[in-house]
Structure formats: structure tokens, C-alpha cells
Amino acid sequence: MDQDILKELLIHLSKGEITVEETLERLKALPFEDLDFACIDHHRSLRRGLSEVIFGEGKEVSEIIAIMERMLACDENILVTRLSPEKASKIGKRFKGCTYHEKAGMLTLVSRRIENSGRGTILVMSAGTSDIPVAEEAVITARFMGNDVDTIYDVGISGLHRLLGHRDRLMHASVVVVVAGMEGALPSVVGGLIDKPIIAVPTSVGYGASFQGITALLGMLNSCAAGVTVVNIDNGFGAGYAASVINRT
Amino acid sequence: MDQDILKELLIHLSKGEITVEETLERLKALPFEDLDFACIDHHRSLRRGLSEVIFGEGKEVSEIIAIMERMLACDENILVTRLSPEKASKIGKRFKGCTYHEKAGMLTLVSRRIENSGRGTILVMSAGTSDIPVAEEAVITARFMGNDVDTIYDVGISGLHRLLGHRDRLMHASVVVVVAGMEGALPSVVGGLIDKPIIAVPTSVGYGASFQGITALLGMLNSCAAGVTVVNIDNGFGAGYAASVINRT
């Protein structure tokens, strides 16, 4: 689109319909409009193939609503992350059709049908029960971006045979997101079984020397299994997003 | 192959050619042979589609040679990482056809032709001149695994127009590996331009509060650009490997 507008502009210039100076001015002014507190880039979804995602934490409800109004005016689907139930409830009253995903703390508002754009199934695994909220963040993100998602929860590495029982589903996946807290060793074990892209998500689950996820993060970065890449602690959204991009590659 | 051997074994049992006890014994003994200092899994390349990679650091030349002999007997291509020129020289004398990649500190020995198995081009970028050795590690790994590789070096973010000049090659890549030290901000900037899988590699380049790559690592994990995943500091090999796996997905 940028391309088109730019081309059109140059065509106008080449036809003498606008001056060189005007062209220069408009070249600078083109791409976006300003909001008081948040610049939304409507062309982003076109350029990047995805809608803007709203990071809910630290934003006031009024700010989120203002951004959503602009996006709806552009007919975009909306995903809000890290949103408390209280905020979600207020937003839900303002816009029809919102779905709040409580475990994941996410809100979606889908007005344009989501088309399946992935090549295969994204598998999201969690090591423990307490890691599920972060795993769900990845699941909802990946579905929002048009992927089939499978989940296997609570398969810690201290019970290897549990994991081995899921081998088929592991083999079937095109991308695997592995969510784990504590020592964060599950991605290494999974990486030893399959040869698919694995995105590891450390969680802040644990206590004492788990240091709110740092131990899991470090463990994953040092994984002895090649092919494992890592995202920020508790960043289920980022993992789901990256998995989606990989699944479309 | 495991599958086949297992099936064959069970067929023997079903035909009464071996006893249940013998079957049990052989089930356990099947998959691998033992070396004094390093178990090589010959079936690994079949199972995972890739040869075993030898991590050279901390291994003695004699150990590396022993592993290589086993692998050559199985007709496997060989990649040794983190190998000093001294060790490489000794190994090169023992085996014909070795190539030593000095910048990357890697040795390859390709006896079986590498077939192109990637769907697109892997682009490897480096922020500074000093990041090139790590970037080269990714390049050689990706090529060894059968990928087309493009490179753009020395495109730091403090000169934005430099980066923008390479937009076409960015758009053309199927996976991008971004190598950067110091504040590690290049992946975020690249992530704002394209919507491809981006693997960020922090390097230990810098001084003072760069803390041997920790600053770059943290910066990349906190990237404001979704779709970015991260590997360990200076882990060019891991990035090249992960990029290859993604490129085959």
C-alpha cells in the first residue's frame, strides 16, 4: 500500500499535477495519523499481515477503548493481552462480541473471519499445571492468527514415560511451543525426540532459587538440544506469535 | 529405523524364532553402541534428519578424531564447532578433505553431497564488524544443513538509512538470523520492518556494562517486536540450526 500510494504520488508529479516541493512534503506526511496517547498504524496489518496487538498492562480502560475504536473503524480483529478481569468486564460492556479468556488474561474481538493461514498444527505443551496460563496465552494468540493448535499439559520431565506416550502428537506438529517453570528442562527433552522448531517459554512458576523464572530462562538458553529458541519469561503471547510466523513461512 | 528393527524383532517373536525373554533382552540392547568417552548415535541423522554435530571445545584432538572415525564409517557428513586452529590443523592431517572455517572456528568434512532442503533463503545479519565470527558460525551451519544463505554485515541501528537500503533482501528471506552485541537492538528494528521468523543472537562484543553479552541477551528477550526468539550468547551454531529447521518446516 505504501508502495501504491508512493507510486501514485510520483505519477502525479511526473504528470505535473503537483510540484516537487509538494511531493517532498507529502512524502514525509504520508504514513500514519496521530492519537493523543497511542499511534495506531492502520496499514500495519496490511504490511505485516497481522493486526496490531494491544498490550493491556499499564494502560487505562479509556486508553484501550480509544485504540479499539480506531481499529474497529478500520475493520480489524482485536487481541488485547495481559488484561485483568475488571478491565475486561468494562471493555466488554462497551463493545459487543468480546470474548474474555480468563486463564490467559486475554480479550479477543473478532469481526473479520480468521482464515487458516498455517501450514501445520502448532503444539503447545506445559510442564506443570501452574504453567497453563502462560500456555493458554500462546494457544489463543496462535488461534487468533489462524492456526490449528493442539495442547499437551502437565508433562514434566521427572516422569519420562508420560512424555513418551505423546510421541505421535509431537511428531505430527509443525511447530512446538514448550512452556515450563522451575528448572525449565522440558524443551531439551522434547528437542531430543523431534526435529521441529521448538519455542521455549520460561515461566515464573517456582520458588526460592527459581528467581521468578530466571532459572528456567537460563536453562532453556543453555539447552543441549539444538533447534530450541527462547522468548521472555511468561511471554506466551510472543511464543504463540513467533510460532504463527514460523508456521506461515 | 527403530520402528523397522522393532517390527522385525516382534515378527521373529510372533514366528517363534526367538523367545519372549530374548525379545525383552534385545529390546533393551538395541539402539546404540558405547564408546569410552562419547556415545555416538548413528541413527540420529536418520531419525532427526541431521548428522551429529561435534562440540569441539573442551574435547581433546584424540577424542574428536575417534568420534569422526565412527561417523565416517557410517558415511556421515561432519561439522565440528568451536575448534581452535591448532586442533583443526591436527585433524586436517588425519582426514582428507576437511575444510576449516577460521572466522567461525568450525571444521566441516563433507563426504556425502549436501542436498538443498530449505524452502527459502536464510538471511544472516550482523550489527557490527566484531559480530561477524558469530554470524559466520550461523552461516556455515545453515549451509551445512542444505540451505541457501544470504548475508548483510555491519548494519547497526545508529545508521537507520543503511538498514533501510537493504529492505529488498530482508523481504526476500524466509528466515532471518540477527547477530548483535552491545545493546542488541537490531532484531527489534528488523522485526519492525518484516514479518518473518527472526532468530536473535546476542554476542559478547562490548565492554563495561555489556557484561559479556548479557545486556544484548536481555535486550533481545525484551524486544518490542513480536516474532523474535533468542538463543544463547555467541551461539551462532544454534541460530543457524534453528533457522534450518524452520526453513524445512
Place this chain on the structure above:
Amino acid sequence: MDQDILKELLIHLSKGEITVEETLERLKALPFEDLDFACIDHHRSLRRGLSEVIFGEGKEVSEIIAIMERMLACDENILVTRLSPEKASKIGKRFKGCTYHEKAGMLTLVSRRIENSGRGTILVMSAGTSDIPVAEEAVITARFMGNDVDTIYDVGISGLHRLLGHRDRLMHASVVVVVAGMEGALPSVVGGLIDKPIIAVPTSVGYGASFQGITALLGMLNSCAAGVTVVNIDNGFGAGYAASVINRT
């Protein structure tokens, strides 16, 4: 048990009662059943000689109750760790016979008589009054696993003669668990007096540069007394469990 089922399966095959394909299928399906949120492995207590322990923190009451129901159906004794009084109260209403250990934040439900399986007495010591909750976690765990337990509380190293007064009980123990916060030096002092396995548990007691137990943890890892091993900060359960395993060795 796995062994038996596997053998039985192979016998069926050898007798031609099932096909090779069926055998393969059932080999994979054997070992465990799935729960929505938590896989319980009923054979675990048989295989490992211990029941599953439920980590209460971060689990909802409904999740804990569901796991407990499954375990009770298998006639297993139950130990829930890191359980708040509120949750314990709700669980106590659902199941008869629960005991809540408030200091330790643990709940036990013993339906099968606990047999004494240890060879000697496990001694649990605490350096200060504030370390007692963690010490109690170790005590209850060790008792739950069938051990005799002795306790000596509040014997800091700044009053050496206090400690020396307990020498006899130290000598009598087969395994010693030493719980300490602040500088965590008690295990070293105890290790200088006796030659028994010592499990050191750092606690988050202290302020300022105690860093929530990191100082005690580091002190213990650097103990000048050989024979000291360490568990995670505040991990009384882990220490009690390890002591029990050692006491059965």
C-alpha cells in the same frame, strides 16, 4: 508392574493371540491415563515406593480435589504441600480424615497405615525460631514417608555451647537436616562435629543482604565441611524427602 504387563503382552503375541501391529499399538498406549489438568501416575508409588505429592501452590482447590479423588480411588496416602489455611479448610470439608499442619502449610490424608521404613532417626535442626516453618515441612514429610524424626530448634552458631549440649542427639541420628537463614553457617558447624549425611536447607529468613535466602544458599554450597548437600531455598519438603530416601538406602 510395567515389566509384567509388557511380558504378558509379549506372551500374548508369542501365542499368536494378538498381531504384531496390535502389540505395537498397545506398547505405546500402556502406561498411564490422562486427566484434563494433571496426569496422575498410579503406578508411581509402586515403581518409586512413594505416593505422588501434590504441590498446592498455584493450584485451585477444585484441581487439588480432583487429583485427591483419583489418588484415593487407588488407596494412596496423600501429602499436599504449600497449602494455605483457606484452601486446606475447603479440602478438609470435602474429605474426612485430613490433618492440616499449619506451621508447615501441609495437609496429610493417611488412609493406608504408614510403615516405618527408615533405618535410623532423622534429625531436623533449625538455626532460629523463624526457620521453624521450613523445618516442620521437613519433619512432616519425613514422618509421612515412614521415618522416626527428632528435632532441635533454635541453635544458632553464635552460641556454640548450646549446640555442643546436643552432641548426643547429633551422634544418634542417621541423617541430619539443617535449616538456617541469614548467613546459613549452621550446617558447616554441625558438619564439623559429626560424620553423617547432612542436608542443608537455606531459608528466606533475614533482611537486606540476605536476599531472600540467597546468602544462606551460597554459604551452604561453599560449606567447608564435606558431606553437606543442599536443596532449594525454603524447600523443607525436598530435604525431608531426600533424607527419607537416604534413610532407606
Place this chain on the structure above:
Amino acid sequence: MDQDILKELLIHLSKGEITVEETLERLKALPFEDLDFACIDHHRSLRRGLSEVIFGEGKEVSEIIAIMERMLACDENILVTRLSPEKASKIGKRFKGCTYHEKAGMLTLVSRRIENSGRGTILVMSAGTSDIPVAEEAVITARFMGNDVDTIYDVGISGLHRLLGHRDRLMHASVVVVVAGMEGALPSVVGGLIDKPIIAVPTSVGYGASFQGITALLGMLNSCAAGVTVVNIDNGFGAGYAASVINRT
């Protein structure tokens, strides 16, 4: 003023109006008066060209009021930082003319007209919406110190074209304050575009491995763009103050 009083004193001595001993005594006693809990230096604004600033956090309302009374008696303008709405409300009832800046958590009381003392415009930028409170702290401080201030909010680096659209305003500024959390890369990008003094302010915005602003702080300290200097995490006041001092240089 010190100079004057000192000179006067010496003149008195030279005229024999006071003795050497008296002079010595008064030399020591001269410069300030004592308050029970806070010494205010009335001559400070004269000596340094600025009024004393009251750091509100950790001070009780009664303490703040007492300091303000002394300052008002000296006819000084007042700026209180890190002040909660509750405290501000109580203070507002005690003194007429207070303005509370809620986003920034600052209170100003301007009785003496603020004269414009800066040579150019100070531009304050924020990377995200959540960084605005810290940015506002810088804005209010800079205005309180007599500067023209321009603001550009929510221009993250993942959307480069947004930033480039503001090039003119960047060029126009004499000093730029850049506020950013997460990976803190915006100052580097801005530093690549202009050649003005840039003061980078890391914020505690983010989660997981952002470590309450440490990642942003380290990123900024390692900026590949020369000319960037850094202040403490969330220290919008310090940045606004330093920018003002630079703008008067």
C-alpha cells in the same frame, strides 16, 4: 551571597569592629539553619540558580509541609516529586495555588514567575504509552525550570516509519530526553538521526527479563550511538533537570 557575607565579615574585621576569634566563630556558623528533620538551604537557589526540590517519597505530609513553609517564607517556587494523590490532596488544602500533576505524581507551587531561561526547546519522547508518567515527570521538571518543552509519545522502534515522520521536530530540539522501557533501544535509534545531547531514561515498564528496568538501563548504557547519557531507572525528574542545565549552558 556567601561571598558578600564573607566579604562583609572580613571588612568588619579589617576595621577592627570584631576580633579575630569572633570572625573565626562566625565563619563556621554562617551558612545555614537547622530544622529538626530537614535542613533547607535558602541560599541554594541563589548559589545554584534553582530552588530546592522536595523528594516526596518516604516523607510524611507534616514533614513536607514544614519544608514548604520555610521555602515560602523565602519566596521560593516549590516542586515536590513522587507524591501520592492522597498526600497531594492534604498539602493542597494547606497551601493555596498548588497544582498536582497526577500522571507525573508531582506537585508545583509557583509564587514567583518562572522566567524562560533555556536557549532552545527540550523534546521529551516516550517509546510506549506506559512510559508516559516518567516522561511527564521530565516535562514538568523542565517547564518548572523555565524551558520550552515539546513531546512525542508512543514512538517505539518496531515501527521505524513512525519515528521518521517526526524528524523535523527532532531536528528542531536543542536537547532530547528519551524515555523507554523493555529493551530501551529508542535512544540509539534517535541518536542515529540527530546530533543533539540525548538523555536516556530507562523505565521499569515490562515484565519477566526486563527486570524492572535493568534491561533498559543496560541497553542505554551500551548504546551504539555516541552522545547518549543515562539517568537512573524511572528518574524522569533527573532527566528533566539535566536537560534544563544543558539547555542553559
Place this chain on the structure above:
Amino acid sequence: MDQDILKELLIHLSKGEITVEETLERLKALPFEDLDFACIDHHRSLRRGLSEVIFGEGKEVSEIIAIMERMLACDENILVTRLSPEKASKIGKRFKGCTYHEKAGMLTLVSRRIENSGRGTILVMSAGTSDIPVAEEAVITARFMGNDVDTIYDVGISGLHRLLGHRDRLMHASVVVVVAGMEGALPSVVGGLIDKPIIAVPTSVGYGASFQGITALLGMLNSCAAGVTVVNIDNGFGAGYAASVINRT
């Protein structure tokens, strides 16, 4: 210059001398040329008013020479930082007129006369004798960029009267760079005496809990004196550069 070339291009288009497609192509290709290992931006000195600086550490002599040749062809003055005497000696043989500043580990090659562009004097202070190399880095950088520089070395805070003896020179400076290791308190003390922009440079001087400059860095970031901004550990160059930019503001 970019502006001019762009304008020229558009004029060509408006006159019909080139087509829209050609214009688009050349718009992308315009701004810089590629080197194998380092892109030098010749227009940088024009755009930013400064020559490119070569970071010598981690670059091979041949790489540095190649960059220097390009720059000399453009008639630029050259500053190489973090250069060992060995490398400097080799470079000095290749180019006439190089000056190597041993304490600072810097090489300058000045072919175009440096014009004084600063408004006042930059004062560089060091707390201890061991901090002088970093201070010298700042001095040479500031002089290279056309500033008058004054220096006061070895004025630690434990001898306050030493510092007070230099008050006049402090008052006279327009910008002050304060270099200090160990606890890094000198900038706070200086900041209490004057009201000029102060750039604090922590050094890695010290031992034990000085942690290679981290203690000094943290001390400076937490300075109780407003107006102090900080650069990376041992980053004398960055401080000199920032001081120069401020001195031209």
C-alpha cells in the same frame, strides 16, 4: 545532501527525464556504498557534523586500514579508539601523520584543521591516579571535536579540601566530565558545588566488591546531585563525545 540528491531526482522525474519506475529504484539505491566488512557513511560527517569514529577493539589491522583509506579519500579526520600499541605501530607505518595517545589507547590522524566549535571549556576530572587513562580518552575525544579542555586529576572525595581548592576552575567550565572508580562518589560531590552539566564516567578501577566498575556505575546512577548523567563503564570516549555535543548546543 540527501535532501539535494532527492530533490534533484524528483526534478529529473518532473521533467520527464526519468520514469517513475527508475525513480523508485534509485530512491532505494541512493545513500551509501558497501564495503566487505564495514559500511562507511561518507555523508555522516556532513549530516552529523562529525567524522565517523573507528572502534579499534576486535578489528584487525587490515580492516582498520581499509576503513581509514576510504575516510582519507573523503578528506576526513580520523579517530581510532581502544587501539593497542602494537596495532597503532602498524597503522602508523602505513599512514603519515598519525599520533598515538598511549595512556588513552587512541590514534588520531588530523588532515583537515580542527576548528574550535565549543562555547566554553570542558573540564575533565579524575578521582584517582588509576582513572587517568579513561579521563584521557575523554580529553582527546573532546579536543578532536574542537573543544578547549581543562583537566584536574586525582581529587578523591576523601580529601574534601583538595577539591574545594579547585573551585574556580569548576566554576569556569561549561561542561564537566567526572571519571571515578571504586564507590564513584566524586560526581555527587562536584554536583553539590556547581550547576553545570556533569557527565559521570565509572571506571573498572578497584577490587573485590567494586565488581569491575559496577559499584561506581550504580553509585553514579543513584547520585543525590541532580544534573548528573552517566555513560558506560570506562567509556571515556562516550563522555568526551557527549560533552562536545553539549558544548555546541
Place this chain on the structure above:
Amino acid sequence: MDQDILKELLIHLSKGEITVEETLERLKALPFEDLDFACIDHHRSLRRGLSEVIFGEGKEVSEIIAIMERMLACDENILVTRLSPEKASKIGKRFKGCTYHEKAGMLTLVSRRIENSGRGTILVMSAGTSDIPVAEEAVITARFMGNDVDTIYDVGISGLHRLLGHRDRLMHASVVVVVAGMEGALPSVVGGLIDKPIIAVPTSVGYGASFQGITALLGMLNSCAAGVTVVNIDNGFGAGYAASVINRT
């Protein structure tokens, strides 16, 4: 006293009044009695010249009361540290004559007259208003231990002349306790003025990169002024205690 009892015991033995075996038994049993949750060593005040101090944090009111009852039975003066107003109020109802020092969070109960045992005056200084609670902890401790105490509060290093105005009182002190948060530089400055024992107390006052007192702690440990020793963050009690011991040396 131990000595006496021991001697007496040996005399009994030498007189044949008890057997060797009895002597051995009683040698072990001698020195202290056991409490359920806290062993109090009544002889401690005799042996060490000081009463036991009760660390109030993390102890329940009933525990503190039980310890106090034992101590009162031995006619000892009592000092409880880190005690909340709520707990203090309950304890005050149980024992007559308690004094609660709210700023310091300490409770004293003095039944035996405190005799002045120090050789000189202990001076307690604080850098800021917010450091006063920690300073008060030192003051009350030192007074409880029989010392004359002088205080100078709110003398930060950014206003040097303030500090210099108190030179006489500095000279007059026999031991100086310096309490400071943020960069913690005050002890260095004081150490440059006088040659008395200086005990530095870092406080958790500050924000961002003050890291709850770590910055101040590190700064003090790296003080360029010899003669400065350091205690734990916020440990006013420890500083007051150490100052008292020094004052009696």
C-alpha cells in the same frame, strides 16, 4: 560463671563426693535450659556483658512474651527489634514499663538501671530524612547499651558546606555511625574529615538502580576512606551494637 560451676564440680569430684561418670554426665548437661521455641541463655549477659536482644520480626507475640518472661525472671533489661506497632501494643499491655520507639520499631523494657559504660560519645548521622528510622535504631541500641549519643540528620553530600558546619561535633565523637541510602557516599566524605572508627549503614532508601540498598552497600564497601567498616542493609541495630562495643574497648 561457667568457670565457677566447672571448678565446683571438679572440687566435688576431687573430694570423692561424686563419681567420674556422674561428673562426665553433668559436664555435658550444665550450661543452659531448653525452651520449646527459643533457648535463652541467661548467662549470656554475664559472659558477654550484654542482655540477649529479641529479633521481633517473624516471631509471634506469644513467643516474644514467653522469652520476655524468662528474661524478666532473670532481672534483665529487654530490647526488642523490628517490632510492629500492633505487636508492641499487645506486649505493652502484658508488661508494665515498656517504651515503644515508633520510628525505630523497637521496644525497650528497662528494669535494671543502665550504667554509662562508654568512653566517649557515639555520633549517629543520616544522609537523608528517609534514612532516619534506621539511624534511630542505632541511637536506641547505643543508648540501651549505656552510651551517650549525639545525632546529626539530613546532611547529604551534595551540600558539602552543611557537613562542614558540623565539623566540631564530628571531632568530638569517639565513634561515628553513618546511615545513608542511594549512592551511600556520605561515609567516605566523613572519613575524609575525621580519623575515628566509622560504621557505615546502607539503607534501602532510593528507587530504580538503588536496588533496595545494594548500591549503597557496595559504595560503602568500596569507600576510598580507610577506617570505614560496614554492616548489613538497614541494620541500624547492628551498627549501634558494634559502636557500643568499640566505645567500651
Place this chain on the structure above:
Amino acid sequence: MDQDILKELLIHLSKGEITVEETLERLKALPFEDLDFACIDHHRSLRRGLSEVIFGEGKEVSEIIAIMERMLACDENILVTRLSPEKASKIGKRFKGCTYHEKAGMLTLVSRRIENSGRGTILVMSAGTSDIPVAEEAVITARFMGNDVDTIYDVGISGLHRLLGHRDRLMHASVVVVVAGMEGALPSVVGGLIDKPIIAVPTSVGYGASFQGITALLGMLNSCAAGVTVVNIDNGFGAGYAASVINRT
């Protein structure tokens, strides 16, 4: 022995052969003799059942020899840890019968036959080839202390089937020492298979964010497998020692 000497002394006293004062004096003087640089406690091996171990690092050859001479005079077996080949060679020339274990950097001198004092076999496992030196330290220590030792090297978790192939030997061991660098996940996996005491030894093997073993250490402390205890980084000796103590319990 202490007991006996003490008893004898008291008998002398009871018989009137010595005075009370003499008894008191000799009670203090009894237990040990002084060396200039290292106090060796000859009764230690009797009291603790083990000889003194000499920590070789940081001691000069002459110091080690002096200690060895004393120990040999007492007919003790000798184990020196962390000894370089150079030092070992010099010591070997001084004493006959020394054995130097190069991989482990240990020297043993066995003059008294080592009796097997363990109840079962100690199994020492290593995750990678580079972890073997640390594992060997544990092996030699355990053998020196009279244990049967089995070893399984190079069984990383990324190849699960390798590990499963060794199940029988795992089951057979009475204590297991697991040595691993990088993410340190092997102990968790082993802990999921067996229910024996597991001592985890983190190694400094790895690069980047392995932080010289910190990542492995943290991973092991956070192991999801109960029964795992941990020793210091690279502390193979401590693990072998603790395993021996457990094996004798």
C-alpha cells in the same frame, strides 16, 4: 579417644594424683597440636572415620609436603585435591607410592589398605564428555573412602533412549552422583526413573549464559524431581564424599 583421655584425666583427679587447677589447664590443652601454617587434627580420622583431605589449590608444594609428613607419621592415607601436574610431580618425587589422577587433578597415597565400607555401589554419571574431570573427582574420592564405584559417561538428556538403555545399572546403584553442565537437567531425568539418593554436581562447562555453572546449579536446585540434593559447582570431591557418607549410613 577424647573420651578416654578425658576419663583418664578425671580418674587421676579423683585419685588425687593431680590438682583441680592442673586438671583445668590440661582440659584446655588436650586435643591438638599447632603447625605454623596448617593445624592437622590427627584424631579426626578416628572421630569422623575419615582421614583429613588436603585442598591443594592455593597451597605451596612445601606446605603440602609438610602436612603429608605429619599425616604419614600418623599412618594415614592421603588424598590431595585440585593439584596441578607440576605440583604433583614434585610431591611424587618426595614420597614413594603416590598416584596422580590427571583427569581429576588428584593425588592419592595409600599406605593403609582401604577397606570396603559401603553398603552398595555408587554410580557416577556425566552428561557430557567435558564433565568427565569433575565426575572423576567424585569417583576417586568415593573409591578412596572404600566404595565400589560404577560410571556412565556422556548421557545427555537430548537423547533419552541412551539414558533408558542404562536403566539396569541405575536400578542397581545405592547412591547416584550426576554431573552436568549447561542447563543441568540430567539429575531431574534420572530422578524421574529411580528412587535413590541423587547428588547433583553442576559443572562450569558451557558458554554465554551458562555463567560458569550458575545455570546448571540453579537448574539442579529447582529440580522437579524430589530426592535430589546439590553441591557446589565443579565440586566432584564433595559429591563423592557425601555419597560415601550416605553409602555407610
Place this chain on the structure above:
Amino acid sequence: MDQDILKELLIHLSKGEITVEETLERLKALPFEDLDFACIDHHRSLRRGLSEVIFGEGKEVSEIIAIMERMLACDENILVTRLSPEKASKIGKRFKGCTYHEKAGMLTLVSRRIENSGRGTILVMSAGTSDIPVAEEAVITARFMGNDVDTIYDVGISGLHRLLGHRDRLMHASVVVVVAGMEGALPSVVGGLIDKPIIAVPTSVGYGASFQGITALLGMLNSCAAGVTVVNIDNGFGAGYAASVINRT
């Protein structure tokens, strides 16, 4: 002395021998002379009762010699710390009468007889053999400053009876310096035995999680024994200096 000169100046003024302006000028110029690289304050030893100490690390031999020449001209005793044998040898050739203390890495040159200025004996203890160099630094410093010094080396806490055997000498000391690496627990144990000022010195002795002395430092800061204060890692000089100041109090 400052006082006298100042008084003299004022007398001149009062007598009209100099003008007010001259007085002002000379007031500023008075107190010290400048050296190129190191300001030596000759009056320091008078004002503080101690000579200047030269920190040898990072200073060149020529710089040290220049400082020593100035000090000798003022007839001062000289102590150089952290000096390598190579530098010491060169300095020894330049000045007669130098003594180099190799273990401590210190050089002394005593031209003026050291008078005993301490009230009692300073006792310096070390936990291990490897801590002796740091302990010796304290010993030589304390002796240089006119104190009687006693030493007890190699008394780790894992052999309590060793320590108890030295009780008398502990009781006899007026100040105790305790030097320890690894877990750093010795000061706490000593603090439980005596009630004297204890200065704890952490050393960088240890490996793995001793983190070059951080563990010992943290342990000492968190000591459960009141009266313990701490200096920087390996700072034997600082401890000896502080002990001397206390011993003169």
C-alpha cells in the same frame, strides 16, 4: 595547622598588613600543592594522625617513586599496598631501607620510629591457609600504625575444638580481625565467643559458587553475631587500618 595559618592570616588582616581582597585570594590558595599525577597532602598525617598510604596497584613504578620522594622530604613513614615483587624490587633499588612483605604484597619504609599507640593487642585470625596473604596485609598495616599484633591462622569452623583451644588469646585481644573465604562463617562463631569489636574480611578464596568472595562477603554481612562489621573482599589493609583506629579510640 590549617587553623594556625588561617589565624595568622586573619591577624595580618586585622593589623592591616594585607587587604581584604588579598585575604580572600589566599584563603582559597592555602592548603596544598599540586603534583602532575598525584596530589599528596603533607598535612594529612598531622590532621589525621597517619601518613598517606600508597595504593600500588595500577600505578607505574615512576609514579610511586615520585610520591615517595615527596613523602620522604616530609620525613614520613611509607606504606605501599598491592605491590608486585617486580615493582618492589625496582623501588628497593631506588630507596634504602625498604622492606618488602611478599605474602602481603606490601612495602614499608620506616624512617621515623613507630610509636606504640594502641591500647591493646589486635588479634588477626584466618580461617584457612589460603587466606593468610590477606591476613598478613592486616597484620603489617596494624603494626605500621603502632599496634601489638597477635595471629591465629587456619582455624576453620568445621573443627570447633581447634577454635575453642584458642579461647584465651581471643579473650586477651582488644580488637579482632577475622579473615575467611568460602562461606565466611568464622566471624559469627568468634562473635559468639567474645564481646570485642570484630572486623570481618571476606577473601576471594574458593571456587564455583564462592563467586570470588561474594559468598563470604554476604555471609559476614548477615552474621547472626552482633558486633561484627565488614570490609571489602580481600581488603586486609582496610581491616588493619580500621582495627588500628578502634584500638586508639
